[in-house]
Amino acid sequence: KNQVEQSPQSLIILEGKNCTLQCNYTVSPFSNLRWYKQDTGRGPVSLTIMTFSENTKSNGRYTATLDADTKQSSLHITASQLSDSASYICVVSAQVGAAGNKLTFGGGTRVLVKP
């Protein structure tokens, strides 16, 4: 069964500090891994997308890593800002038939940045 597990479920950090979110997955056949940011009451917004051959990808202060061998990914937030308060969702895509890609969503990590 395809699964995506994220940790921690939630964390609180002080503004300006760094943090790292974890994502472990058992999805096959692997196509790509995405990190989304979801503000409260909004739809998810894509931060990064990585294929099998990519180890790291950055989007501003967000840096995602991927280890396809151990099936782990991380999202690092540098110099956090209050606007980083959101849920961060790891999504792993499997390449399947007519659907193109089947997405398996993690439960998300809720980040709260305090001043």
Added chain:
Amino acid sequence: NAGVTQTPKFRILKIGQSMTLQCAQDMNHNYMYWYRQDPGMGLKLIYYSVGAGITDKGEVPNGYNVSRSTTEDFPLRLELAAPSQTSVYFCASRGPRQFFGPGTRLTVL
């Protein structure tokens, strides 16, 4: 481009009522999806469509129906609303990237 739009934003239904959640995209994407997100849970795929006239079930299709008469629109129909369908519903479309709509918060009492 407006991206993916959803209406309504909020809705309260009584048990047994029916309604249609609207979704539209203006990016000419073939792939469109409906997800539900329960509190603290990941998104679950309800139905998807790979193009106009083609739809298929996702993980949790029971109690829902969809249609895809045009590339732009992908409405989700609830025929007999049940409390278990209280959730936030997200529509998405996919080209090279996937875009999500703002969501519809549905409460069934």
